[in-house]
Every structure is written in structure tokens, then in C-alpha cells.
Amino acid sequence: MTTNIRDVMTTNIVRLGQDTPLRQAAQKMRDSAIGDVLVQDLEGALCGIVTDRDIVVRGIAEGMDPNEARLRDIASTNMLTLDPDASVEAAVKCMQDNAVRRVPVVQKGKCIGIVSLGDLAVDRDRRSALGEISAAPPSN
Secondary structure (H helix, E strand, O other): OOEEEEHHHHHOEEEEEEOOOOHHHHHHHHHOOOOEEEEEEOOOOOEEEEHHHHHHHHHHHHHHOOOOHHHHHHEEEEEEEEEEOOOOHHHHHHHHHHOOOOOEEEOOOEEEEEHHHHHHHHHHHHHOOHHHHOOOOOOO
């Protein structure tokens, strides 16, 4: 088991501008085999996160046109972040206390990765159901 976030975080992150249409974000998620994108403002600063579930529940299910609605319309903006040198235990506590599944990892004001429940499961108990699922290659 590792001791800090840097060793378990995912560095294959996708950043999109807040004015990106939902459809384009969904296509990027599909093409990259990921379930979330980080949203940045015009200056490139992290300002939100959008998951594939957000696109469906907050966007399409609410009647938004995926070609017209923008990431800023559905993004979670009250984000927690972690430093890459934070302990894995701190990440677990952060997720538990705030009922979140993903936390961006920020160093010197720049997002360098994201840590998810799956990342922690693979690190802490790879043989658990979540650990095995998370370690498996993405399905298409």
C-alpha cells in the first residue's frame, strides 16, 4: 500500500472549457474511456467537474439540449481538492466526510490529477470487488 495521493492518483485527466457543449464533453469521455472531465475557466483555472452521470441527470433528464447546454450549466463547482503529498488516509476521510467519489489533485494552483474511490480501492484492497472492477481495462 502506498502512503500518499501522488502514488495512486490518475494523471490521465481531461480538461475542457466551461463553454464546452455537453455533447462534446460526452464524446470526449467516450473517446478517452473516462467518466469525468475537469472544467476550467477562461484563464485555465479549475472551476468545476462534470461526470457522465451529471450529463444525464442534470442535463438531458432536465430537458437540456446537449448541443446547446454548456458544462458551466451542470458542473459541480463546490469542489474539494487534495495536495499530491496528502496521505491516502486523508483522501479516504475527505471522500467519506463529504460523500464524494472523486477529488481533483492540485499542486501550486494547477490540477495535476484526480483520485477516485476506484483508485483507492485498487491501492487498499485490489482483491475486493471494487478493486478488481477498478483495475480492469475499460469496457467499450
